[in-house]
Amino acid sequence: MYVLLVILNIVLSNALDVDFNSSESICDATKLIQVGILDYYEGAKPGGRAGFLVKPYYWWMAGEAFGGMVENWYLCNNTEYQDLLTDAMVSQIGENKDYMPSHQKMVEGNDDQGIWGLLVMGAAERNFPDAPPERAPGWLALAQAVFNTMWARWDPENCGGGLRWQIFPWNGGYDYKNTISNACLFQIAARLARFTGNSTYQDVAETVFDWLVDVKLVELENDARVLDGAHISERCEDHSQLEWTYNHGVVLGGCAYMYNITNGSAVWGDRLNKVLNGSLLFFENGILYERACQDVNKCNDDQRSFRSIFSRMLALTSVLAPHTKARIEPNIRKSAEAAAKSCSGGRDGHTCGMVWRNYTWDGKYGLGEQLSALEIIQNTLIHTKPPPTTANEGAKSQGDPGAGLQLSSPNSITLPTRQIRLKDRVGAGFATVVFLLPFITGSIWMSI
Numbered sequence: 258m259y260v261l262l263v264i265l266n267i268v269l270s271n272a273l274d275v276d277f278n279s280s281e282s283i284c285d286a287t288k289l290i291q292v293g294i295l296d297y298y299e300g301a302k303p304g305g306r307a308g309f310l311v312k313p314y315y316w317w318m319a320g321e322a323f324g325g326m327v328e329n330w331y332l333c334n335n336t337e338y339q340d341l342l343t344d345a346m347v348s349q350i351g352e353n354k355d356y357m358p359s360h361q362k363m364v365e366g367n368d369d370q371g372i373w374g375l376l377v378m379g380a381a382e383r384n385f386p387d388a389p390p391e392r393a394p395g396w397l398a399l400a401q402a403v404f405n406t407m408w409a410r411w412d413p414e415n416c417g418g419g420l421r422w423q424i425f426p427w428n429g430g431y432d433y434k435n436t437i438s439n440a441c442l443f444q445i446a447a448r449l450a451r452f453t454g455n456s457t458y459q460d461v462a463e464t465v466f467d468w469l470v471d472v473k474l475v476e477l478e479n480d481a482r483v484l485d486g487a488h489i490s491e492r493c494e495d496h497s498q499l500e501w502t503y504n505h506g507v508v509l510g511g512c513a514y515m516y517n518i519t520n521g522s523a524v525w526g527d528r529l530n531k532v533l534n535g536s537l538l539f540f541e542n543g544i545l546y547e548r549a550c551q552d553v554n555k556c557n558d559d560q561r562s563f564r565s566i567f568s569r570m571l572a573l574t575s576v577l578a579p580h581t582k583a584r585i586e587p588n589i590r591k592s593a594e595a596a597a598k599s600c601s602g603g604r605d606g607h608t609c610g611m612v613w614r615n616y617t618w619d620g621k622y623g624l625g626e627q628l629s630a631l632e633i634i635q636n637t638l639i640h641t642k643p644p645p646t647t648a649n650e651g652a653k654s655q656g657d658p659g660a661g662l663q664l665s666s667p668n669s670i671t672l673p674t675r676q677i678r679l680k681d682r683v684g685a686g687f688a689t690v691v692f693l694l695p696f697i698t699g700s701i702w703m704s705i
């Protein structure tokens with residue numbers, strides 16, 4: 258018995274001892290972290306539904322989780338979960354093949370759909386094999402469907418533009434325009450522009466970014482601030498002051514794509530550097546933390562995961578804007594080392610914690626902790642692999658520029674006139690709920 262305990266103790270105390278000079282060691286660690294992630298995945302359990310997390314985790318977070326795992330497939334050549342990931346991504350496409358499955362339709366927000374959109378965009382850019390056509394459209398077509406349906410909800414009548422947080426009027430938050438929804442649209446547009454070379458997407462990305470700046474959800478100071486959102490009833494002037502890593506990260510990543518496709522233009526270079534400066538304020542002595550909630554011990558299940566997508570975006574930025582690499586890479590590396598040390602808890606001995614800066618497990622555990630550790634650790638490998646691919650470079654995913662438009666929105670894409678700016682439009686009122694009616698398909702009314 259004593260011997261057993263000693264052996265157990267040695268095994269446990271060595272948990273996730275990563276040699277960051279070795280891809281193999283990094284990938285071994287991320288294997289263990291993913292086993293922990295799948296503890297929270299219904300689809301990995303007998304009889305569990307593909308694409309769903311166990312309670313209490315929300316649907317959007319599944320999109321975030323699979324996004325991190327697709328990156329692991331790529332960065333670590335890890336095919337172990339390829340079928341699981343394909344099944345998960347296919348399972349949630351929905352009737353209209355736009356990531357609005359009927360089980361989410363009453364509750365889905367623009368941000369939820371947007372995070373799934375970023376997942377399939379990433380799958381296309383990494384050449385993750387498309388599902389067979391009888392199962393689902395290509396990842397590219399699915400990303401285009403998410404883009405098309407989100408852009409169709411652009412709302413110039415309130416606060417001069419922007420997406421609302423919620424898609425449907427019956428949900429709390431319909432009055433709120435949040436940054437993450439708009440940041441997702443901005444970034445998906447920028448990535449589609451780079452991937453397809455179609456400049457319409459670039460125009461949309463410009464429009465969305467301009468709006469975020471006009472309405473001061475992105476404050477382009479030297480250390481840019483990215484605020485969480487504002488209410489239509491307050492003319493979008495009542496900005497929530499909270500700053501979250503994921504808002505910064507998704508805006509940052511979008512800027513990096515725009516910087517790259519404009520061949521390093523001065524305008525996007527300046528925006529990128531400012532948002533990057535703001536993003537680096539989430540590091541303390543080189544170690545990433547969730548500033549708004551971590552030290553007061555108030556991070557909820559969503560917020561515990563935010564450093565996950567933030568890490569992915571930071572790493573992509575260092576690839577698409579190589580001049581940022583020298584500032585980003587040491588922060589990722591040091592945070593990854595600390596995060597790995599935090600993965601030393603729980604019964605398995607490698608459960609990841611929330612606070613990284615103490616180089617030890619802090620007693621916290623959950624899906625968010627696993628996801629954040631996965632992405633910061635695997636992104637130490639980002640420069641060992643080629644950058645995101647494009648159609649020009651022989652990307653294989655099948656696209657469809659009109660995807661998603663056949664059912665849920667009235668007509669084709671039109672750009673809002675650029676002249677409509679905040680000052681002209683603020684306070685146009687709430688009467689525009691009616692404008693949404695065409696977007697709501699018969700099936701929802703039937704289910705009410």
Ligand SMILES: *[C@@H]1O[C@H](CO)[C@@H](O)[C@H](O)[C@H]1NC(C)=O
Pocket residue numbers: 276277278
């Ligand atoms: C990793 O490599 C760097 C130089 O590339 C070296 O300075 C460092 O000591 C190495 N660390 C380990 C743990 O081998």
Ligand SMILES: *[C@@H]1O[C@H](CO)[C@@H](O)[C@H](O)[C@H]1NC(C)=O
Pocket residue numbers: 280281284332333334
């Ligand atoms: C993945 O495969 C590529 C090509 O075979 C190889 O160069 C690379 O080292 C591998 N990476 C890992 C982390 O195994």
Ligand SMILES: *[C@@H]1O[C@H](CO)[C@@H](O)[C@H](O)[C@H]1NC(C)=O
Pocket residue numbers: 520521
């Ligand atoms: C991109 O910028 C570089 C450096 O300014 C310049 O040499 C090159 O011609 C530009 N390429 C395009 C396609 O504009």
Ligand SMILES: *[C@@H]1O[C@H](CO)[C@@H](O)[C@H](O)[C@H]1NC(C)=O
Pocket residue numbers: 516517520521576577578579580644
């Ligand atoms: C765009 O990204 C590619 C791939 O990483 C990189 O080689 C290129 O230098 C980037 N362009 C600019 C202007 O930074």
Ligand SMILES: *[C@@H]1O[C@H](CO)[C@@H](O)[C@H](O)[C@H]1NC(C)=O
Pocket residue numbers: 479480527530531534
């Ligand atoms: C960002 O931070 C760097 C380093 O602190 C500083 O040199 C630069 O002026 C800041 N602003 C921009 C826009 O890059």
Ligand SMILES: *[C@@H]1O[C@H](CO)[C@@H](O)[C@H](O)[C@H]1NC(C)=O
Pocket residue numbers: 612615619
């Ligand atoms: C981290 O270490 C500091 C200083 O030793 C201590 O005060 C703090 O409680 C620790 N935090 C956690 C989350 O363990």
Ligand SMILES: *[C@@H]1O[C@H](CO)[C@@H](O)[C@H](O)[C@H]1NC(C)=O
Pocket residue numbers: 455456457458658659670
């Ligand atoms: C470019 O994208 C727009 C918006 O989705 C679409 O209407 C148009 O057909 C696309 N053009 C091409 C050549 O694919």
